[in-house]
Amino acid sequence: MKTFKVLGGGCRNCEVTAEAIAHAAAEAGVEIALEKVTDMAEILGYGVMSTPAVVLDGTVVHAGGVPASEQIRDWVSG
Template sequence: MKQIKVLGSGCRNCEITAKVINQAAAEAGVEIELEKVTDIAAIMGYGVISTPGVVVDGVVVHSGGVPGPAQARDWVRESPG
């Protein structure tokens, strides 16, 4: 199971990002564990300055905006990177 974290303050873009990822996983039939990280120190620990950020299996794959559906599908289907 893929572990995916959405890094951000809980703003609208962070919520949309989480929904895009959940929808992509559902469409792909892939089970994921989605966690929302709102602690600023934890977010900075990943080196993310611009949110929302996305971490897949411990690897930062995105930061600074809402990802597109195709991008999210790639994350739930493939290895990070």
């Protein structure tokens, strides 16, 4: 099972990113763990300076905006 973390302060773009990841996983029939991280110390611990950011299995794979749908599908199915 893949583990996703959406890093951000809870802004609309962070919510959209988390919803898009959950939707892509449901469409693909893939079980994932999805966590929203709003603690700034934890976010900065990943070296992220702009949110939303996405962490996949412990590695930052995106930062600074809502990722493209194709990119999300690749993360979920890859």
